[in-house]
């Protein structure tokens with residue numbers, strides 16, 4: 050297993066369970082399960098036990114390892130500067146070991162098999178990928194400046210499709226030249242990699258890179274922070290030479306206060322930092338800059354924000370496997386309660402997985418009357434743009 | 437017949453009980469050097485009623501019970517020495533009340549140091565509690581119950597001195613309230629009643645399971661500062677400490693002695709933190725502290741270390757995460773320390789013994805002493821780092837710890853939160869009437885011997 054050499058260096062001190070100010074538990078898997086085994090330090094020691102043969106890749110071990118939402122909180126907050134950067138890599142390597150041994154929890158298998166067979170985890174035909182764009186101004190890619198890469202969740206879930214529509218409409222209105230791949234798009238593979246399916250990730254990355262190369266694509270805007278991370282970092286490691294942007298980064302450059310002339314009614318908004326944009330890529334400002342440019346918006350911060358944000362619980366494939374779902378301590382439920390406590394009317398997101406997770410959680414928590422989940426582009430479109 | 441697991445699941449819900457190899461493996465160990473001891477079950481209760489039901493079940497079935505907070509004590513006290521059920525108390529982490537005027541906080545036993553610190557900073561910025569330098573997950577109960585100490589210990593003593601009252605599930609399953617809360621709705625003091633809280637302090641979970649506790653809070657001042665006084669003759673340190681503590685200005689006074697970084701080797705550094713409501717008051721306090729050690733400054737025998745702001749900032753961090761990082765100095769993931777409670781006049785000998793033992797066992801060491809009260813005693817610590825992946829190195833650290841425990845007892849000190857072998861060393865030295873009384877108390881409270889057996893036992 051890669052990074053096996055750091056496992057014994059974990060002291061199990063537990064700094065990694067917290068945000069900077071220790072206000073509450075910030076490892077989503079530990080928050081939900083509460084056994085030490087699900088904490089980052091617990092994972093380090095269990096992996097060591099597994100390698101030593103003291104433990105087996107049992108169903109419990111599989112659940113523990115695959116419950117990691119790859120949120121990166123532990124990487125940020127582990128106190129051991131000598132190896133903290135490798136923590137998540139080690140957890141992913143642990144999953145990889147199970148994948149190679151064919152020891153997978155059923156929902157993980159249910160994610161990976163259709164991804165391998167259909168190029169998406171939803172078992173839906175590729176031609177449905179671009180269905181969201183029918184009747185819109187979004188064209189297929191042919192030498193526009195950017196490719197707008199939508200990804201699986203944006204293409205195949207209702208909430209994701211609504212977000213794709215709104216982002217593409219806004220990009221269009223701001224004069225961004227972009228096209229989409231429609232039915233030719235294939236999964237970015239980010240969550241397969243997070244689930245330890247490195248080979249599948251590399252295969253998807255190569256196919257994507259070939260496709261981009263043959264279409265002459267050099268600049269990509271992604272809808273999802275997961276895709277952003279894969280294309281920007283994972284593909285680069287495989288020779289990709291793309292310029293990759295998350296859509297909020299493009300919007301942040303194009304939007305300024307001047308674009309809005311009419312005053313708007315006040316709206317209290319809090320913003321949830323998606324892990325793959327924030328902790329994984331240190332992009333904390335783009336979405337906030339957009340919100341600050343909008344008339345009438347009052348941005349309030351949740352207690353845990355930026356590098357301290359609590360993950361929605363959908364990362365690392367958990368959106369599909371739902372290992373972290375259920376119960377009052379499910380991270381998405383905890384997070385919407387935290388958002389509601391700010392008094393905000395809108396919980397703004399920048400990721401289709403977060404959008405799905407939080408909409409469901411708001412319903413379960415009975416908070417739909419008090420708060421709505423909106424993508425950043427939706428918040429913008431609800432204000433009147435003068436151009 | 438219904439299995440024990442099914443009965444536990446009925447009490448806490450199936451998601452919060454485990455007899456799986458993974459939990460049994462992990463909960464068998466703590467980060468220190470003590471060998472693994474596997475529990476049969478790990479259970480995560482959510483409230484006092486559940487704890488009481490578990491205790492009643494354990495009593496009926498005669499199953500050992502091991503209460504656990506964050507398991508950070510390092511001396512293996514939360515291992516299941518005789519199997520049984522580990523109760524991980526950390527789901528019970530609510531902060532129930534903060535009484536500003538009477539300066540106390542009432543919390544559940546699994547509430548963590550870090551969460552209370554954050555809660556107070558946000559909701560009661562004028563108040564703080566005495567934080568240990570343990571990682572922030574450490575529970576308030578786990579720390580108070582072992583007589584911990586921390587950032588207000590010079591000003592206010594052991595953390596057990598800061599305890600106002602307890603709710604405790606007795607080994608019978610009954611729930612007792614001790615302290616003012618036994619008579620009044622308020623948790624303001626242990627006086628003036630007979631002080632039964634002592635039945636649970638220092639007992640390593642062998643007399644009951646604490647479910648709630650109230651601790652004293654103290655003013656949090658706007659400005660804080662630190663001075664580091666440096667000496668190179670250990671025999672001067674008790675007098676220096678006597679003078680500094682005599683000023684009664686500081687909040688925390690902790691000495692540290694390490695061979696690394698090299699500039700620190702051979703010196704005794706005394707960190708003195710103090711705080712004030714205004715900059716003028718801070719300067720005034722600093723001057724009083726300086727005045728306290730004037731003869732040393734004048735003779736140039738010892739002096740204050742200049743502190744650049746980033747260094748100052750690091751030293752003022754609470755808890756000091758640098759301490760946890762000591763576990764990585766050998767890239768080995770482990771350290772354990774003997775914390776010896778002893779009179780401050782033993783400092784020079786305690787220090788020399790530490791150097792000798794480290795040399796004898798070739799141990800990577802760090803030494804130090806936190807002053808408790810107005811020089812009333814100190815918690816002198818001997819920390820040894822080890823490489824968890826190297827069995828011989830772990831054993832070497834164990835031997836160094838054992839030799840340290842022996843030396844501490846010989847100096848008239850007492851190992852704190854003592855490991856099972858160190859407990860035996862203490863018991864062997866203990867006044868027989870105290871030992872007899874301890875046994876009687878336990879037999880009375882816990883006739884079935886279910887509470888954390890193996891601890892504080894002669895055999």
Ligand SMILES: Cc1cc2nc3c(=O)[nH]c(=O)nc-3n(C[C@H](O)[C@H](O)[C@H](O)COP(=O)(O)OP(=O)(O)OC[C@H]3O[C@@H](n4cnc5c(N)ncnc54)[C@H](O)[C@@H]3O)c2cc1C
Nearest residue numbers: 505506507508509568569570574575578579584585641646
């Ligand atoms: C880096 C580092 C620095 C440290 N610095 C300090 C310091 O500055 N000051 C200090 O005091 N300590 C310090 N410690 C020691 C220790 O971590 C702390 O004292 C810590 O607060 C112990 O709390 P815990 O929740 O981990 O207790 P645990 O280790 O879980 O338990 C301690 C004991 O209390 C018992 N117990 C726990 N909860 C209950 C309960 N509810 N009812 C009955 N019994 C119970 C357990 O059975 C055990 O015997 C440090 C440790 C480390 C690793």
Ligand code: SF4
Nearest residue numbers: 061062063065090127
């Ligand atoms: S991962 Fe880092 S912070 Fe977490 S327990 Fe291990 S050493 Fe401590």
Ligand code: SF4
Nearest residue numbers: 076117118120121123
């Ligand atoms: S990446 Fe997130 S979910 Fe995974 S162990 Fe670290 S903190 Fe927990």
